[in-house]
Amino acid sequence: MAHTMHDDIEKVLVTEEELHQAAQRLGAQISKDYAGRRLKVISVLKGSVVFLADLIRAIDVPLELDFMAVSSYGAGVKTSGVVRIIKDLDKPIEGYDVLIVEDILDSGMTLSYLKELLQERGPASIKIATLLDKPERRQTDVKADYVGFVIPDDFVVGYGLDYAEKYRNLPYVGILAPRVYEK
Numbered sequence: 001m002a003h004t005m006h007d008d009i010e011k012v013l014v015t016e017e018e019l020h021q022a023a024q025r026l027g028a029q030i031s032k033d034y035a036g037r038r039l040k041v042i043s044v045l046k047g048s049v050v051f052l053a054d055l056i057r058a059i060d061v062p063l064e065l066d067f068m069a070v071s072s073y074g075a076g077v078k079t080s081g082v083v084r085i086i087k088d089l090d091k092p093i094e095g096y097d098v099l100i101v102e103d104i105l106d107s108g109m110t111l112s113y114l115k116e117l118l119q120e121r122g123p124a125s126i127k128i129a130t131l132l133d134k135p136e137r138r139q140t141d142v143k144a145d146y147v148g149f150v151i152p153d154d155f156v157v158g159y160g161l162d163y164a165e166k167y168r169n170l171p172y173v174g175i176l177a178p179r180v181y182e183k
């Protein structure tokens with residue numbers, strides 16, 4: 001049989017069914033919290049797009065979408081601590097209730113930088129929704145307001161998350177076999 005992406009996964013950490021349920025649960029909570037507000041959802045490219053697609057369809061209050069691309073990693077599995085803006089938002093966020101959607105909160109470098117940067121643009125509020133949270137690895141005091149799953153300190157891929165730009169299209173979240181990045 002031909003080698004597939006699934007062969008590089010040591011263990012499935014979050015199943016498709018669990019991912020679906022998390023999007024429904026967070027979407028319902030966000031719908032409640034943002035009723036009557038001016039919601040702007042900001043997706044951090046590219047890792048958050050699969051989660052974003054499921055999450056926004058579980059939100060039933062009006063919202064506007066914008067995208068931002070930042071990089072803190074290069075091709076490795078450890079943070080460099082340097083955050084670079086690759087693509088900025090298309091429109092101003094002044095007066096909006098901003099919800100940043102991320103794939104994973106790891107060291108927290110990316111989100112603390114992003115939150116500070118967006119804060120200067122005069123939004124009414126800023127909150128964070130993250131699919132995954134790895135609290136053991138935190139190096140800043142940034143906290144997520146909506147969390148899908150708290151996970152242990154393993155390098156994971158799938159459902160948007162990549163290793164060297166691959167594995168984003170896996171339908172579940174899995175632990176990447178260390179032999180893949182150790183070779």
Ligand code: IMP
Binds near residue numbers: 079106108109156162
């Ligand atoms: P932080 O700045 O260290 O919190 O890292 C956030 C970014 O690092 C995420 O948006 C991911 O792109 C990447 N990242 C952190 N941990 C993982 C992982 O386990 N798998 C894939 N990407 C990760």
Ligand code: MG
Binds near residue numbers: 162
């Ligand atoms: Mg990444």
